[in-house]
Structure formats: structure tokens, C-alpha cells
Amino acid sequence: MLPEGVTKVYLRSDTAGYQHDLLRYCEKGDNMRFGRIEFAIGVDVTKEFKKAVAEVEESEWKPLYKEIKGRRGRPE
16 A cells, blocks of 8 residues: 555565465566565574575685666675
8 A cells, every 4th residue: 555656665574475376476576556666574583594604615605796776786
């Protein structure tokens, strides 16, 4: 129930929002009013998660840049 002037929305949630259906919905951009919904969702740091992160080669880690009005900003 957002006002008509709102054209972009973002979703930020704790681990309760870590639901595959929700993430797919936001990513696909099927929302008729807002399109793709950018999101930041927490995830439980389990042993399996830590193991998967540790298996990523150091050279594969890249800075995360934020794009604002078509321009790439500083790494987050």
C-alpha cells in the first residue's frame, strides 16, 4: 500500500526472509508496478555455509560496486 509516487522498492530482511520463492520473485522482475525488487537477506551461517565460502578461491572474490544512475560507485 505504497503511495502512487513510489516507483522503486527494496527488500531488506533477516533470516526469516531467506525463502527461495521470495528471492526468485524479487529477482525475476515480474512485479507489475516495481519490476525487479533489489534485496538484502540474511542467512544462517551454518557449518555447510562456512565450508562453501572457504572453498571459493581468493582470486574469485571481487569488490561489490553500487551503480547509481548508470555510474559505478565505490565498493561497498
